[in-house]
């Protein structure tokens with residue numbers, strides 16, 4: 322079951338490199354397709370993943386007016402993916418429109434609707450940047466919670482947050498609300514652009530349902546070994 326809780330992003334520039342990664346890590350069951358690969362290569366990768374019976378997190382992070390978010394969500398829902406992201410900061414009307422639209426899109430395509438999860442605050446943003454650059458007057462944990470609650474009230478099934486906010490969000494949003502955490506860093510890996518990290522074990526202990534772990538695995542000299550080390554770390558806290 323540990324494997325099921327780690328989502329690996331296919332953050333590569335083209336389909337061929339994505340397939341190379343899939344071939345190299347057959348033990349990974351849950352993959353994320355994000356803006357880089359989807360923009361360069363379109364939905365073909367989703368068919369590849371389905372043909373291999375993989376679960377799919379389609380991370381397109383929609384952020385637009387309600388009508389446009391709804392249209393994009395209808396389209397994305399037709400692919401029959403497991404998870405789909407929208408920025409909570411698009412606002413309540415857009416989130417509600419997304420909730421309705423995934424049902425319509427999935428029904429029209431004859432597939433299960435994706436679970437909608439809201440981006441609360443990107444894990445690359447620090448408390449200082451939130452205050453100084455984005456001019457948000459709330460403390461970071463309060464801001465992330467506000468975004469998560471707005472998404473929950475709008476019918477979303479979960480939120481993306483940093484592992485540092487998980488304990489608080491879990492307490493307030495309850496056990497049924499999915500918490501998906503990027504910004505996870507084993508102690509032996511580089512932070513890179515992630516600002517609010519915890520280790521895989523710490524994130525799971527805090528109450529995360531899923532961990533999104535990219536470069537510590539995909540940029541490692543031996544991705545299989547990096548994967549195994551993370552699985553071993555998580556097995557110590559099961």
Ligand SMILES: O=C(O)c1cc(=O)[nH]c(=O)n1[C@@H]1O[C@H](COP(=O)(O)O)[C@@H](O)[C@H]1O
Pocket residue numbers: 330332353355380406440442443444445481482503504505513515533534535536537
């Ligand atoms: O939605 C996401 O998955 C996401 C949200 C967020 O706040 N921060 C974040 O890093 N991500 C994604 O999670 C992945 C993290 O990758 P690494 O930093 O390489 O582990 C990338 O694909 C990001 O697009």
